[in-house]
Amino acid sequence: MTKSDTNWEKELEEIRSADQSIYFAKLLDNNPEEIPLVIQAMQNVKATIAWRAGWVLDHFDRQNKSALLPYFRQLSEILLQTPHHGVQRHITRILCNAPASELEDGRLVDACFTWLLNPKTPVAVKANAMEIIGNLCAIYPELGQELKTVIQEGYENGTAAFKSRSQKILIKLYGKKIQPF
Numbered sequence: 180m181t182k183s184d185t186n187w188e189k190e191l192e193e194i195r196s197a198d199q200s201i202y203f204a205k206l207l208d209n210n211p212e213e214i215p216l217v218i219q220a221m222q223n224v225k226a227t228i229a230w231r232a233g234w235v236l237d238h239f240d241r242q243n244k245s246a247l248l249p250y251f252r253q254l255s256e257i258l259l260q261t262p263h264h265g266v267q268r269h270i271t272r273i274l275c276n277a278p279a280s281e282l283e284d285g286r287l288v289d290a291c292f293t294w295l296l297n298p299k300t301p302v303a304v305k306a307n308a309m310e311i312i313g314n315l316c317a318i319y320p321e322l323g324q325e326l327k328t329v330i331q332e333g334y335e336n337g338t339a340a341f342k343s344r345s346q347k348i349l350i351k352l353y354g355k356k357i358q359p360f
Contacts, residue, residue, distance in 0.1 A: 187216050188223065191231040197238075200231070204238035211246065214239075218250060221257055221266055230265025237269040244276055251281040259286055264301050267294075271307030279314045288315060288322065295329045305333075306344040313348040323352045 185206065194200055207213060217239075220232035240247050247254070251274065258270040271291075274282060291308035294300040300308075309326065316323045330345045337345065349357050 185210075185213065185216075187213070187220050187232070188228055191220055191228045191235070192225070194231045194234070200234045201238050203235045204242065207235065207239045208243060214247070214250065218253060218257070221261070221270070226263045226265065229261065229263045230269065233266045233269030237272055240273045240276065247273060248277075248281065251277050252284075255282065255284055255287050259290055264304060268301060268303045268307065271304055271311060275307050275310040275314070277314075279318050282311060282315060283318065288312060292325070292329060295333065302338050302340045306340055309344055309348050313351055316352055327352070 185203075190203065194203070207217060214236075217232050217236055221229050221236070223229045223232070236247070254270050254273060258267060258274070261267060261270075274287075291312050294304050294308045295312075309330070312322055312326045316326070327349065330349065334342060334345060346356065
């Protein structure tokens, strides 16, 4: 793959499989100057284009952990504004790998707690929100008790994925397995 003449909006609309998403993530790897175009596509009013842009960026991030570092603040802003759960899922997943110092934004913490408390929030977004808050506990240890309380509130009726991520976060915070309730 060489210099790309990709029409990102058109291509994103056509993606139908993980393999295609991975292909475009590799295209970004060879053309990092196009990352801002994909980030811009995440703000598209068409939900399909927006979440598929997030999907491509998520795959890109899995292979290039530090390449998106200059964009974390911009991704946080998009996350706080997007109505699309798919975009939320992919950006929160990307931000799970961010250094806590890049996420020092009270609005992001508030949004993560709001998603955790909202029964309509998809479980993947909740799990990633827990991870983000858990990571921020390294800088703000006082968030740990609040996170534990929120986990306790959602644990009994939580999905298996919620419970699993909860346990991992609590072990990370407290150094041992604890019962959340």
